[in-house]
Amino acid sequence: MSFFRFVLATPLSLLLMAPTAEAQEPERLYGPNPSLPTPQRGLLPNMGVPEKAPWNGDKPTVPDGFTITAIATDLMVPRQTIILPNGDILVAEGSGGGNAPQSRPKDFIASVIKSKGTTGVSGGDRLTLLHDENGDGSYEKSVFAEDLNAPYGLVLVGGDLYVANQDSLVRFDYQPGQTRASGSPELVTELPSRINHHWTKSLTASADGETLYVGIGSNSNITERGMEAEVNRAEIWQIDTETGAHKTYATGLRNPTDLTIQPDTGQLWAVVNERDELGPNLVPDYLTSVEEGGFYGWPYSYWGQNVDPRVKPENPALVESAIAPDYSLGSHRAPLGVAFSNDAVGGDFTNGVFVGEHGSWNRSDPIGYQVVFVPFENGEPAGDPVDFVSGFLTDDGRTHGRPVGVTVAPDGAVIVADDLTNAVWRVTRDET
Helix, strand or coil: CCCHHHHHHHCCCHHHHCCCCCCCCCCCCCCCCCCCCCCCCCCCCCCCCCCECCCCCCCCCCCCCCEEEEECCCCCCEEEEEECCCCCCEEEEEECCCCCCCCCCCHHHHHHHHHHCCCCCCCCCCCEEECCCCCCCCEEEEECCCCCCCCCEEECCCCCCECCCCEEEEEEECCCCCCCCCCCCCEEECCCCCHHHHHHHHEECCCCCCEEEEEECCCCCCCCCCHHHHCCCCCEEEEEEECEEEEEECCCCCCCEEEEECCCCCCEEEECCCCCCCCCCEEEEEEEEEEECCCCCCCEEECCCCEECCCCCCCCCHHHCCCCCCCEEEECEEEEEECCCCCCCCCCHHEEEEEEECCCCCCCCCCCCCCEEEECCCCCECCCCEEEEECECCCCEEEEEEEEEEEECCCCEEEEEEEECEEEEEECCCCC
16 A cells, blocks of 8 residues: 555544654754754654643743733734834734645645644734834734735835845835835845745845845755755845845755844844754754855755755765854754844843744654743853743643744843734833
C-alpha cells in the first residue's frame, strides 16, 4: 500500500496521536555554539500545535516591576507594529500565502495540525492606528489604510511610511499626528510572490534612512518544489528608497521573519526560522547579524557547514562559505519579532534584544509561545535568553496566544502583537 493510500485509510486522529518519539534535548540549546544532535528522519516528523484556550480574565506573565495590558483587542490577525513620532502605534494586520500546493501526504497532515493554532478571524489586509488621546494608557483604534495584501513589515523614514505586502513594497505619505492615509499607496517595487510558501515580508531601514532591507522566505522547507521555485527566495534584499532599485544583500536565510538595526553600530540583524523535519532538536532557529554578501547555509547546510543530506545535488563550495549564525534561540521556536531594547526599559532588560517566539508545529511538545530577552555585552549576544512575556501555554497543553512582532517605544514600553488572541499587549515598567 502506498503511503498516500495509507494516510487516507488511517484515521487522522491516530496519525496525530502517534508522532515519533521526542529525543532528549541537547545540553546546550542557546548561544553561539549550540549542541547539534544527530538528524532524525522517519515516516512522519514530530508534529503538534496546542489548541487555543481563552484567557478568562488572566493575562500573560511579565517580570516583577512590570505590568502588561491589552491595549487593543478584536483585531484582524495583527503581525508587526511600529511606534510613530507622536507615540501612536501602527499595526499591520493580514494573513497571506495559501497558494503552496500540498505535494506530500505529510503536507496535508501538517496543515491540519497547524490550523489548530490559528485564529478563526480573517486577515484584515489593513493598517490599524492605536492612539492614546489622554496619555493614560487607554488607546482608541481606527483604520489607517485598507485594501492591502497581507501587510507585514513596517518602517517609517521621515515622511515616508513603507509597508511590505506579501507581493510588493509600497509607500504612503505620512505627517505626524495623521490618523488616516491621505491616498492610495505608491508602488516602490514588486516582491517575489509566486507560491509564497513563506509569505511574510519583513522590513527595516538603514540608520541613515537611505536603504531598505526586505526579508524574503523560501518557497519550501528544503527545496522539495525544486530550485526553480527558490529564485529570489531565502534572502534579504537591499532597496534604494529613491529609485526602488534592489539587489541581493545576503542569501541562504531560510525565512528571515524580522529585521532590525542595532543602535549605535547601524548593523543589520535578523531572526530566522530554520528548516523542519530533522527532529525536535534540529535545526536551531537563530538571531544573527547579517553581512553584506554573506551566505547562511540554506538549503545545503545548517549552522555553518553541517550538510543537510536531503538536498541534491550537493554544493560543497557554497557550504564551505556558509556563515554560522551569531546566536541559537533553540529549535522550532519560530521567532517572528525582534527589537533592540533601550535605556528607558531599564534594569536587566536595558542592553539586548526582545524576540517574539510564535511556536512551531514541528514538535509534539510545544515550546516558544513567549517573548524572550537576549542580553548583549560589547555589542554581541551574551548569556541565555530570559523570559519577558510568558504564560501563554497552559498546564493542560493549550495556548492562550502566539506572539509575533515586538517593538520597543522611546519611553521603554514593549509592544507585542499576538495573532491568536488578536490583541496588542503593552508592557510598562511600574512607577517607583
